[in-house]
Amino acid sequence: MKFERYGKGIAKGLTVTIRHMFRHPVTVQYPEQRLNTSRRFRGNELIWDNVKCTGCGTCAKTCPQGAIEIVTSTNLVENKYEVEKYQIDTGYCIQCGLCVEACPYEALYMGYSYERAKYRRGELVQTKEMMLESPDRQVSGYFYPDFAAKLPRQTLLVERITEKE
């Protein structure tokens, strides 16, 4: 090796490392401190509105994975489709959000949470009842700006570290 820089490069590197010791670390202690995810976060689950849904099946046709299964029957009394089975296998779902964008009646929303681990694969399949909106299944603002406005602001790392100190 030619030490053409006489060890200066080595010394400069050492100063960078030692200055980092005096900065605040960027680690977030996970279970105690949580960061806010983005308002448009595409979470692990989907939320379905059974009033607006007509059973047209556009979401199922758009899904690249084929994770949505819809079974309908006709209800001749009220002259509409009755959705008997609306099931999404979140094990197949890749959370791309194309189904949410495709629904013409705005009946499908992405979920907001990410801590939905299950112990068995069978529990990943979400049936009609499990997909209704409830207080612990929050709706994400993906594709719906009015829902996004209600969610908390995302924490950004670029705002936590303001200068090179």
Place this chain on the structure above:
Amino acid sequence: MALKTEPFVLNIGPVHPSTHGVFRMRATLDGEVIIDMEPVFGYLHRGIEKLAEERTYTGVIPLTDRLDYLASMSNNLAYVLAVEKLAGIPVPERAEYLRVILAELQRIASHLIAVGAFLNDCGAFFTPFLYMFREREKIVDLFEMVSGQRLLYNYMRIGGFTQDIPDEFLPALDKFVRQMPGFIDEYDRLLAENEILLARAKGVGILPKELAINICASGPVLRGSGVNWDIRKVDPYSIYDRFEFDIPTGSAGDCYDRYRVRVQEMRQSLRIIEQAMKQLPSGAVRSEVPHLIHPPAGEAYAHIEAPKGELGFYLVSDNSIAPYRCHIRAPSLMNLTALREMMLGWKIQDAIIIFGSIDITMGEVDR
């Protein structure tokens, strides 16, 4: 009296010590010097080109995310440009500028990983890797704000984007662009002139200019060897001809030059982003496109300067809702073909560095 030695075969195996994916090199060693090397890949083949024939044109976009999974926006951009070329769909101005901003941000993020992993392979025990991941975290936060996911964005659509950027994107991007040059200077101060790194990486793994052109290398591998070829200047796509930026080239074609080229490209990307932010018009972000696209029968090839090189999509359509054939020209695969020539005669430790400096992602190589 010379000792009788015989060469032995070493399997630098699919479970790789460094973070480049599942790639296997069967190296024949004589002592510590490599005398022959055979790359074996295909461990990550998922059949993306075949799967693309079964999904609609919009449904292929999540698939393209998973090619070079560290630079998803670029892959989306290449595919979407190909479809728009095929179907003749115009794109509004605001969408073009946003595409440029996102693609350049993605280039910075990808080069951060490339440089970090290269320095990690050299032996600097995760320090530059972690520093660069801190910067990449800022970029990924911006992408999360825009698209909702942190790695596989699926944000670009044919004809633009579905949703405009939120209000807090531009102020955050502005803060990032102002902070970033200082951090790049800090990385240079940390390791760019370090004598040990110079000894390890200068003169090692040289790719001569003629060989680089002959094997159709592209990206920083080609530019590190001294060839001034960047698709953004040579065959401008989107609106790249409206921006002012330089193309950094190396001179010797060794690992150190490729590393420097990547760092300089990060600075140039910041320049482009600043210009694009100033010129960003208002307006719609998506032109009127039907839900299911039926392009006329024909073929189109669109290529972009992805962070790893020239990424191209070749689409053949037969007027149905799905592509008839989708072929992906992956830059990492082409760059990989020169690996054997670069490695012969060097030692095992150099082999790891050379492999790290080409910067491949197995998702692209195997598709």
Place this chain on the structure above:
Amino acid sequence: MIPSPGLSLEHYWQTLPPDWPGGFWWHWLVFTVIIIAFILMLVMGYIWIERRGMGRMQARLGPNRAGPFGLLQPVADAVKVLTKEDLVPANADKIVHWLAPVVAFAPALMIFAVVPFQDGALLADLNIGILYVVAISSVSTVGIFMAGWGSNNKYSLLGAMRNVAAVVSYEIPLILAIIGVVLIAGSLSLNDIVLAQNIPFILLQPLGFLLFFIAGCAEINRSPFDLMEADSELVAGFHIEYSGMKFALFYLVEYAEALAISAIITTLFLGGWRGPALPPWLWFLLKVILVFFVMVWTRTTFPRVRIDQLMALAWKFLLPLALINLIITAIQVLAWSEALLWVMIPVNIAIMVILVLLWSKLSKLGWGRVEV
């Protein structure tokens, strides 16, 4: 009174210092227990310092879940390692494989027999102190080579042979740097060297300190020279085939040797236990931790060197500098006496700077295929 070889044990018992009531065996027992406890506690402290320190330098927290501030992390590591299965490869040489960690670890402990914690407080004040240290520290290389051979694995043999080559090469600049200090202090005994340091020898021998530090880091396989054991590029070096408590012993060897080298550096160059206000053993501890902190700092910053560059560094860069340092020190000791000590400091620092710059310009190490 120190016994010289040739006297009988009877004579020695009568010449014992008066403050040891029980006699020789009590002195030996108390100090052995103190040394073993000190080493083990401090090694755990070292592991903690390294992981926390490296974490803070990398803009993250180190371990902080096991106990307050992660202080029990080494304990958790020890418990984990003790409960692992002890695998021995099928065709391995069983005795060699079993004995290797022991042979590697024992010298690291034995070095502390001659390191002074306080004035006169050491296990055995040998009058060949530093020579004993150098001799013993070479034995652990034999242990490492036994590990490489006994594992019946090509790659661990490769790592072990690299290690032997490197250690043998770096012994020589190490010893020459030590001789510089010995010339100034006038004695090989470590206690006398500390007592002779009215000015810490780092100021009088800056080049010697640099050489000793680099050679010491190379001897104990620490970054930037850790290609023998943390060879994450390819294989894990000589301790691939070890698991369980034997692996823990190798892990311990690395930190115990780091502790030993820091203790030797403190004694030779930084003034041992000397210091104004605090008790002497506390000064010793602080200095040892400071030296280790510098080692952690260099580990965090630098990439690794390649094996042929490692050898070239030893033979072409450190060895000539060590010889020149020795000659200049000898001239200084002969020509100038005690009175002009303060003048020597800037003179020596200037000599070091000039030599390092000059030698860097002149030396072109390693063979690259292209002129760089």
